[in-house]
Amino acid sequence: MELKFDYFYDWAKKKLNLDLRAYKQKQLQRRITTVMRNGGAASLEEYSKLIEKDANIKQQFLDYITINVTDFFRNKDIFSEFERIVTSDLNPKFGPLKIWSAACSIGSEPYSLGIIMDKNNLPIKGKILATDIDEMILTRAKEGSYKETEIKNLDSVDLKRYFVLEKDLYNIDKNIKKMVEFKKHDLILGRYGTGFHIIICRNVTIYFKNEVKDEIYKKFNDALVPGGVLFTGATESIYNPEKLGFRKLSTFIYEKV
Template identity: 55%
Template sequence: MDFIEFEKWVLKDFGIDLSAYKSNQLHRRIKSLMSRVGANNLDEYVILLKKDQEQRQKFLDFITINVTEFFRNPEIFNEFKLKLKEEITRSKRPLKIWSAACSIGAEPYSIAMILDDISKGVKHNIIATDIDNTILEKAKKGEYSASDIKNMPKDYANKYFSISEGKYILDSKIKNMVSFKKHDLIMDRYSNGFDVIICRNVVIYFNQDIKDNIYKKFSSALNPGGILFVGATESIYNYKDFGFEKASTFIYKKL
């Protein structure tokens, strides 16, 4: 079995289109994972993934890059907070927000805490999506480690978390502000009418055609004047092609 055959099997068995990823980077990651589990080739690895549920989940976590934390890149998040205030003032109504590829929920919950802080009493609509059902279930629990919240403002940590058996437990008020559902950025349809879309540290792993298609669909999903917040390594150099203007570092506004 070669990587083309392996990608076809993954698409059929997992519903994930690996052809969208940067191939050299992807193949290195898969070979690294195979070496960890003692698989000598792709055929052996497929056999393992078919019979071992734990390894299937590890493969899914490995491929879907479930690495995140609250207020990742704090200085950039501070810029986003200012833009979020501007958006609330501009719209004069509750915001519809999408946190795409949300992983364990740190990002949408970060947004929820900011909104609770700057617009108390307003019920904004925060939708958080990810391709991995297992990780979504973890997000819904709202239980985190100290490393997950290392960049969080201390007043937020004190206000919105309690500590139990070494875990940081998120306040139910913040949890209830976020709705989680499964969504594949590459293969699924996008909703629309969003005022804000957050998608950080994900599209960097995709090839350029897929990136452009995602940005095009993000633009279509946003209301005019809506903002897109991307990761610290994901500048959109051709943002004008998608009807955006640059609002700030890693923040783009739909014209």
């Protein structure tokens, strides 16, 4: 039976405020088909009704589609280069830094930023803004509790300094937790703030169509101050940074011109 994806996309936009047409379609449709069958539905019409009725099925769908895979200091060598740029360039240039961690998932990236700022004694402007489309994942991020696999990139000194081990979970230090403010935000449909010195958005735009990806990068550029930086994921090189208002500072790190 042929699945009615157009129907499902219209339904998702209306009922979930989720723009599924922005995603790369082959990959997305495979994922929707898998999660639909796992939910016990034979058609997308039936699956949409199940999502509306059952909060657990709805959350299962959102978790599966919005892909929450991350850990602290992911791609550690790239994060080290980012830390060097923050300490040697951005802080001397701007002073207190206004920071946004977009599509923050379980919170490991904004908390990683908090650790960088704390260990280098760098001031931040207000709090680190951390946003994601998934409200359930934001709830988990606010808890700040992590499995051993999610903190594997931390060295022993930082692990001892910034985490407390309780019942096989590593709980982030309360002072780091206080540095971060979590909010719901949709990168495709939501409004963007302004005046940021740092935006970090990693391993998310790879799931979007190229035109949607470029539109997001343009919005990030508008949200940054001149000289501010965008830090992307290790599979997300921007091949035309000049057209989007950036210049390449380092691998996966771009400065607003």
